[in-house]
Amino acid sequence: MTLIGATPPAPTAGAHLGVKVRQRVLMIREAGFVGDVGVLDVCAGAGHVWRAVRQELALARYVAFDRKPRNQFTLKGEAAAVLATIDLAPFNVIDIDVYGEPWEPLLVALPRLTRQTVILFTHGHMSWQFNPSHALRRAVGLPVEWFIPTPNADVAFYCGQLALASIWQHVEILNARRASWVNVSYWALRVRPWSQARRRRARRPAASSPGAALSPSPAPPVDAPGDTASVSDARD
Numbered sequence: 001m002t003l004i005g006a007t008p009p010a011p012t013a014g015a016h017l018g019v020k021v022r023q024r025v026l027m028i029r030e031a032g033f034v035g036d037v038g039v040l041d042v043c044a045g046a047g048h049v050w051r052a053v054r055q056e057l058a059l060a061r062y063v064a065f066d067r068k069p070r071n072q073f074t075l076k077g078e079a080a081a082v083l084a085t086i087d088l089a090p091f092n093v094i095d096i097d098v099y100g101e102p103w104e105p106l107l108v109a110l111p112r113l114t115r116q117t118v119i120l121f122t123h124g125h126m127s128w129q130f131n132p133s134h135a136l137r138r139a140v141g142l143p144v145e146w147f148i149p150t151p152n153a154d155v156a157f158y159c160g161q162l163a164l165a166s167i168w169q170h171v172e173i174l175n176a177r178r179a180s181w182v183n184v185s186y187w188a189l190r191v192r193p194w195s196q197a198r199r200r201r202a203r204r205p206a207a208s209s210p211g212a213a214l215s216p217s218p219a220p221p222v223d224a225p226g227d228t229a230s231v232s233d234a235r236d
């Protein structure tokens with residue numbers, strides 16, 4: 001029975017484990033990273049996801065952070081701070097399996113990428129997350145002083161869409177997958193820095209600036225066959 005208006009349960013570390021694992025394995029295989037998979041996991045939790053991925057793929061490097069480490073192999077750190085400071089060059093997979101908003105760590109990481117990377121992020125949209133954070137407001141140019149009556153799903157959803165659109169300002173998206181439910185979306189993107197875009201006509205959009213995301217986003221550039229962006233919905 002569905003109770004309309006009831007607050008849905010928060011996702012647990014094990015929620016949709018199979019979907020997360022399949023997404024990661026598929027994206028890594030498609031990217032041709034097998035044999036040299038370097039993972040930076042900034043929301044490692046109990047490590048369920050990558051423990052399961054390891055059953056299917058060998059990892060050359062795996063470095064785990066969490067704001068609340070749950071085992072001796074996980075370093076303590078805030079996702080955005082880690083992604084702003086650590087050398088990203090050894091990693092071709094970045095995992096931001098956060099509860100709630102992924103936008104701040106995601107948008108911090110993208111301009112720092114130096115190589116083709118699979119980047120995974122979870123976007124939770126529970127009723128208690130409907131007020132866009134200051135980080136998200138800054139990213140999309142919405143003044144933090146503006147009062148938004150909460151809960152306000154429309155504003156949060158719109159800001160999230162702007163944050164997604166702003167990804168093009170930082171990197172070229174080669175492939176994208178999304179598995180979505182009412183409360184949560186799991187995104188998996190294969191991206192590369194604009195400096196490595198193969199063709200000149202794949203022009204980098206205007207540089208990011210406060211409010212830039214509020215401008216119409218550029219059309220995705222068309223690249224070599226097999227490199228066109230595709231978004232697929234997967235539901236379990």
Ligand SMILES: C[S@@+](CC[C@H](N)C(=O)[O-])C[C@H]1O[C@@H](n2cnc3c(N)ncnc32)[C@H](O)[C@@H]1O
Binds near residue numbers: 012013
């Ligand atoms: C959905 S769980 C991750 C589950 C994990 N992928 C696994 O395989 O078990 C979310 C984790 O992100 C951590 N977290 C949430 N926000 C964070 C942030 N801003 N920086 C670092 N860790 C964060 C939480 O402490 C929690 O352990």
